[in-house]
Amino acid sequence: MNKFIYFSLIVLLCSCKEKQNNRVEKHLPNVVVIMADDLGYGGISSYGDTIVQTPNLDMLAANGIKFTDFHSNGAVCSPTRAAFITGKYQQRTGVGGVITAKSHRDVGLGLGETTMAEEFKKHGYNCGMFGKWHLGYAKEFNPTLQGFDEFTGFVSGNVDYHAHIDQEGYLDWWNGAEINNEKGYTTDLITDYGIKYIKANNPKETGKPFFLYLPHEAPHGPYQRRVDSILRKVGTAGTKQVNKDSIPSIYKEMVEVMDEGIGKTIQALKEIGEYENTIVVFMSDNGANRYGNNGSLRDFKGSVYEGGSRVPAIFSYPEKINQGRVNHQLVLSMDWLPTLLDLIGEQPSSPNIDGISIKESLLHGTELPQRDVFFEYANKSFVRSGDWKLIRVEQGNENKMELYNLSSDLQEKHDRSADYPELVKALAEKLARWKKEVHEGVNMVAE
The missing domain is CATH 3.30.1120.10 (Arylsulfatase, C-terminal domain)
Structure with a gap:
């Protein structure tokens, strides 16, 4: 081989290796996004709930940023998820309402949309998702075709927490693009998979940061504790009724089990030495129903009043923010895509992005520009x-x-x-x- 060509190849390989190492040495942050389902504005203790105890979320809020005027893009599940993952008003993506288990099994978020996972992959991130997708039931809409390297979870609006069966009687627990049911309480499974992913994708070992999306089912119905019985069966639509008097105590446990899992997730980040270098975002996909707590806000999930869309949200980034702050500015779910990309020094590649970066507000407390939101x-x-x-x-x-x-x-x-x-x-x-x-x-x- 020509010595010049040989030398050039060696230089190129060393340069690529150096760039890969530099991404870690420069502390390019990992990103973990945790989304609760139907958790209202007053639904955790740091937002005023005196019954439900959420010490791990409280810790994130006490050391990070707590939002008081954060809004889900939708008043129900699918629209908010579409807006969050694309950075657009959900109407632009065609997902203006719930993609239901009964009537929408052949539709979903178009593959032409650029998702947050696809954006992160362009910049060298490993991407994993464990939990609720709700942006398409059919295989062609699977998260593994929309930027995620790994996915385990369910694609419907909700599943039996133990049997993993959707509202129409379909088994709905996936490993990648294949149905593969397993034993376990949904909230615990989501947590366990998230922890395994963190430990398997330690940037010090892989040379790559990671984006981890953990959309929980809790506290959405059906209302089930870890020890409760199965409420659905394959082939039969509907859910066995739960005694309404027992729902408040079940609901409390469902939120607290999710918080417990968040604590374990934070601990996993600490164990691999990446807690300080990890951005953690927590939010809800819409307001609570009548079993939840929207604080003093009017109305519930599905409403255009504040109880339908104003939800708890927390931002944590210990390397940059180590004292608790409260952010009173208007922020929406769709703002996270441009914000998170901005925090790693990048910009969205997709046109028609409606969200705005709130990076400077997060890091320096600057005022956001005046804007009308819809x-x-x-x-x-x-x-x-x-x-x-x-x-x-x-x-x-x-x-x-x-x-x-x-x-x-x-x-x-x-x-x-x-x-x-x-x-x-x-x-x-x-x-x-x-x-x-x-x-x-x-x-x-x-x-």
Whole structure:
């Protein structure tokens, strides 16, 4: 072999190895995102719950950043997940509503969308997901085809916590793109897989950072403790009823078991020496139902009032933030994609990103730019502009409008639409323009 060519190859190989090592030496952070399911704004002890005890989430909040004005992009499961994983308003992706086990088994998040996992892979990350997908039932929508190297979990809205059967009687526990059921309580399985993934992907050994997505089922129904019996069976739609009087105590345990698992996940990061160098994000996918706790907020999951979308959220990054702070600025699920990429020095590659990076606000406490944000679910929508929130409910050929000032009326008790007709008109026009823009040319797979 020509000596010059041989020498060039040696230099190239050394350069590649040096770049790989530098990514670790420069402390490119790992990223762990934990999403609760149907956990309301007041549903953990650091947000005011006096019954449920969540010491591990409280620790993250006490040493990181706790959000008071964080909103899920959707009032139900699938839309928020679509917005989170793409950085877009979910309507642009076609996932405006729940992808149901009964009516949407052949649709899902389009493979043309660039997911957060695909973004991280472009920058040398290993990517794993364990838990709830809910962005497509069929194999062609599997997380392993959307950027994740590994996936174990379920693809429906919820499964029996012990038998892993969905609402329509289908077995729903996957290893990659294949059904492969196993014994175990769903919350514990998600935690266990997450811990195994952390230990198997230690950047000091692999030379690569990791992105780990842990979307929990808890505290979504069916309501089951670790010791409870199976409530569903294969081939039969529906769920065996649980005594309603027992649900509050079951619900409490479900949240606390999830918190216990979060503590174990944090401990695993510490054991491999990566806790300081790991970004941890915790949030809920929407507000609680009537069995949960939305604090003083009006209404519940599925609503355009604050109880439907204002949820707990926590950001932890010990290497950069080691004192507890409270962030009162308006943030949405879709903001995490551009923010997390910005924190590793990168930008989204996909067009039409609606989320914004809040990196500077997180690291330096700077104010976010003023922006209007929008929300739509079924026949209900709202626009938020500063402290003002205009709600629009379509009722036949008429639209009912309500206007609230959240700075003085967070419980949304006093409709001010009659007092500010010009503001109502201006905000209604903004909302109409937004709806037209995000729906134009989009085939809605779930509304």
